[in-house]
Amino acid sequence: MATESRIIGLAKLQKKLNAMPQIAKDEIKRALEQSANEIVELAKKLVPEDTGALKDSIGWTYGDVPRGAMTLGKVFASKLATDLTITIYAGNSEAYYARWVEFGTQKMAARPYFYVSYRANKKRAKGRITRAINKAAKKVAASR
Template identity: 45%
Template sequence: MATKIRGRERLLAKMKALPPEVRSAIKQALAQGADEITDMQKRLVPVDSGDLRDSIAQTWGGGKVRYSSLNAGAETGDPDLTVRISAGNSKVRYAHLVEFGTAPHINGGKFAGSQHPGTAAKPFFFPAYRALRKRVKSRITRATNKAAKRVAAS
């Protein structure tokens, strides 16, 4: 889900130049939004052992999360203002199979030649992200504008 931003360097320079009060307001709004998204994902995920639900996590600072099957968030950017939400870890490497399902196929390995009927998709990750992203974006914009007005008034 990587996107290209035109003028990214200029944007990053402007973000670094923001006063600490504005950066703090943005980070607080971003943290609240990330919490809402992960909470909804944990409510939507189908639970068998609970390992998949417990693997849904937030990582601050951007970068790629190791062992995750599903990711939402920025690859690069200001580390203080970047959060990545992921599902999957070294124990749970099947989040994408639950989210998107599997097609019927012939098995290999120990049960070679047997027919697997496939599994139905049980989306939990991206529906929560899509449902809340507009609200989160609006909250961040409001926090930015409010903090910028406070800074400008003082």
């Protein structure tokens, strides 16, 4: 259940991202990684634990998620700044039931852990990333 986003002015943004120096990208990556770690940490605290397989399957990546994992969301418009895109996921081939625990089934009540942790950290993550972008922009402006 991925959310779809559309970006207005995508070409202009892509041009600016391509011109961004690696130092600025590193600044933004640190903020993204810190935010992803906080979301994953909370999700692991909230997930019901029987065997521990589901808890162990929660994580984040810059690349493709494991087979059978559910993700919080993706941008579908283009491959916009793929090196600055993190995907947070839960589940894998062993813990394929991640969705069932999150949303419930006819015979089992929902025990949300995944989207709850995302929503709890969303505002803080957005602020951190915005500050990192502003800091990176100031570094870029100062170096040109």
